[in-house]
Amino acid sequence: MNVLAVGAHPDDLEILAAGSLALYARDGHRVTMCVLTKGDLGSDTHTRAETAAIRRAEAEESAAVIGADFFCLDQPDGFLFDGPDVRTRLVDVMRSAKPDVVITHHPDDYHPDHRAASRIVLNCRQLGLCGLVETANEPTDTIPGVLYMDTLTGIGFQPxxxxxxxxxxxTKRAMLRKHASQNEWLKRLHGTDYVDYVDRQGTLRGLQIETAYAEGFQAAKAYPQPRDPGRLLPPSL
Structure with a gap:
């Protein structure tokens, strides 16, 4: 399969879906990771431009761990909105990736950029077919299924x-460790460590299916959607 994962910020995909993305890659599927914003608010020691450059480099290194293609649409952190420019640019990424499935944020996650990303993905998935939407890549001939990732801490989300x-x-831990600048900033800001956090949430979801670690997903309630959305995920319980 072709798998496209779309996150609002550098590190979102690693926190919520890197274990599954690593499984896709391990099993020979093509994985593309797309980040919508520059993450340029994620620092208390650098300028916004410096922060954006650092975080892009870290995201590229993380994607390289599993051999994923990487795109960043360079929208401003904290101010992600649906509009013609971001739609057109994401449609072009979708045409490049030709996804069978798109994995993105749940529409009710805690951060406004996460919620915006979820809406943008759903709004773009059929535009890839439309030849009158002009982008560098040719229109696709299929509409991908959409799966929502877990929310941070699982609030309001039942897999x-x-x-x-x-x-x-x-592998998920290794990908997260590539985001060193953000992890150090979050430690100072909230006392939160990436790896500890994902271990705890992974253990919670793993407990629900009697395994050590798991990630949870929901299928988007949207037309058209595959009859069996579970087949779009790596082998699972």
């Missing part, structure tokens, strides 16, 4: 689908 990521938890 419908689970992926056992026990075999790729170390």
């Amino acid at each position: 419908e689908l689970w992926v056992d990521i026990t075999e790729t938890i170390d």
Whole structure:
């Protein structure tokens, strides 16, 4: 399959879906990781331009861990809105990736950029077919299924689908460690460590399916959607 994961910020995909993305890559599927914003507010020691450059480099290094293609649409951190420019640019990424499935944020996650990203993905998935929407890449001939990632801390989210990521938890940790600048900033700001956080949430979701670590997903309630959305995920319980 072709898999496109769309996150609002550098590190969102790693926190919420890197174990599953690593499984896709391990099993020979093509993975593309797309970040909508520059993440340029994620520092208390650098300028916004410096922060954006650092975080892009870290995101590229993280994607390289699993051999994923990487795109950043360079929208401003904290001010992600649906509009013609971001739609056109994401449609072009979708045409490049030709996804069978798009993985993105849940529409009710805590951060406004996460919620915006979720809406933008759903609004763009059919535009890839439309030849009158002009982009560098040719129109696709299919509409991908959409799966929502877990929310941070799982608030307001009950998984419908689970992926056992026990075999790729170390890869997920390695990808997160590439985001060193953000992890250090979050430690100072909230006392939160990436790896500890994902271990705890992964353990919670793993408990629900009697495995060591898992990631949870929901299928978007949108037309058209595959009859069996679970087949779009790596082998799971």
